[in-house]
Amino acid sequence: MAAITRLVLTDFRNYQHLSWRPEQPVTVITGPNGSGKTNLLEAVSMLVPGRGLRGARMDELPRHGTTLWGVAAQVAGLDGDEALSVKLATGANPVRPERRVFHVDGQALRNRDAISEYFSAVWLTPQMDRLFQDGPGARRRFLDRLA
Structure with missing residues (x-):
């Protein structure tokens, strides 16, 4: 399992x-x-393909008064294992801030899905509480989609 050893926002x-x-x-x-607890988790969620933990639009991510974020x-x-570590980065594209860019060890990725080769995450949030309230069929469907 991969572990984050440093996070920079x-x-x-x-x-x-x-x-x-x-x-x-x-x-x-x-x-x-x-105080920013969920924002910290959302930042980690931005390191995988998709729209992050909250599904936010790109214009909602930069700090107030800025347009770029990272x-x-x-x-x-x-x-x-530190010997197998990589540096991952994502943020607003400086040329087109409405788009996101991904880098691995300083190299831009052409396909954002390629970052999942280095890091992945599974989120279990309160909004998913139906997972626990619904029947076994709903849980199986959830796990099937997850796998």
Whole structure:
């Protein structure tokens, strides 16, 4: 399983700049409402193809007063092996801010789906609570789509 060993945010949501190095394999994020906990999780979700955890539009992602944003991470390989680490980055395209670009180890990817070869994530959010309330058939359909 891959592990994020460093996360850097630039002008993303409420963060002007953040550089964070998780010290443990499991991290609990706490804080008052509106402090940026979900924004931090959303930033991680932007490192995979798609529209992120919240499904936000590109114009909703930059910090107020800016148009460009970026999320970068150092991702260690299997079991946190630093020797197998890669640098992943995504953000608004400087030429066309309504589009997103992806980089792996400083090289631009032509196909955004290629980033999933380096990092993937599965989200379980409160909006998915029907997964627990619906019957076994709904759970099987969810797991089938997930697989």
